[in-house]
Amino acid sequence: MKIGIGNDHVAVDYKWEIKKYIEDKYGYEVINYGTDSKERFNYPVSGEAVANAVVSGEVDKGIVICGTGVGIGLAANKVNGIRCVTCSEPYSALLSRQHNNTNMLSFGARVVGIELAKMIVDAWLSGVYEGGRHQVRIDMLHDIEERQKMK
Template sequence: MRIGIGNDHVAVEYKKVISEYITEKYGYEVVNYGTDSTERFNYPESGKKVAEAVASGKVDRGILICGTGVGIGIAANKVKGIRCVICSEPYSAKLSRQHNDTNVLSFGARVIGIELAKMIVDNWLVTEFEAGRHKVRVDMIGKIEQEI
């Protein structure tokens, strides 16, 4: 699996730790779409890049990290085909995959500790979409997106 990862200046260290964690634990390739500098960086840029990479199939899923995870996640959700969950605990990460087939995960480096971030990533990466009644709802979301 290929995971696109993006971040702003606040989350440089989190990106490094999470990228290494995913590579070591799962053997997945991590593609960097974020900044490696702690100088001011506009999070919508990397949010858009990761979302476009997921939507186009260049990567299988995406992970975004900024101060809160909110702004970068909102930016990603503007790209057609993206269902980004902004998450600060493992249970929602798991259910977002089971019920919503989320393809991008976002969290905040100023909101959660790195060990909690790893737990969220674990739950999100290993959980499969249940389809069934949930597929009907995900298809409804896609239809709304097409109407816009």
Template sequence: MRIGIGNDHSAVEMKREVMKFLQDLGYEVINYGTDSTESCDYPVYGEKVGQAVASKEVDLGILICGTGVGISLAANKVKGIRAVVCSEPYSARLSRQHNNTNILALGARVVGIELAKMIIEEWLNAEFEGGRHQRRVDMIMDIENKER
């Protein structure tokens, strides 16, 4: 499985640790983020990973900025993306099981690396349950497809 990872300047160190963690678990990781701690704009990286997931260049995405919020908002503007910000493992698991999320966002200033690893593991190991949840995901996607 290929995982795209993106980050801004506030999350360079966490990204490096997350990449190693994912590689140790056997995932192929594609880096779309910055490796510089110079201030940069998180929407650029949210969009890059969003586009990579939407185009199936990668299977899933992980985004990291200060809170996870801004970068996930940018990713969610890409058609077909369901990005979720999580600060604990339970919501991460349910976001995959019930909402079929395809991007996980984390806040480098909110969670430490060990908690981030737990959140990531729960998210990656969860599977979409379908059934009644599929109908709801379809409803979400219908909102995205409405003519404006």
């Protein structure tokens, strides 16, 4: 499995720590789409880059990190086909995979400690989409995207 990871200047250290954690624990390849500098960097750049990599199939899933996780998650969700969840705890991360088939995760380096961030990543990566009744809602989200393309 390939995971895309992106970040802004606030989350450089978190990115490296999470990248190493995923590679060591899961053996997944983690591809960096974020900045490596702590100089001011606009989070929409890496949020969109990771989202485009997910949609194109360059990577299987994406993780994006900024100060709160909110802005970079919003940027990712602007890309059609992305379902990015912003989480500050593991339970929502797990259910987002099981019920919403999320393909991206965001969290905040200023919001969660690094050990909690690892727990969120673990929950998200372990979640398996249940399909069934949830697919109706995923289809509805896809319909919204299609309608927006026509505007």
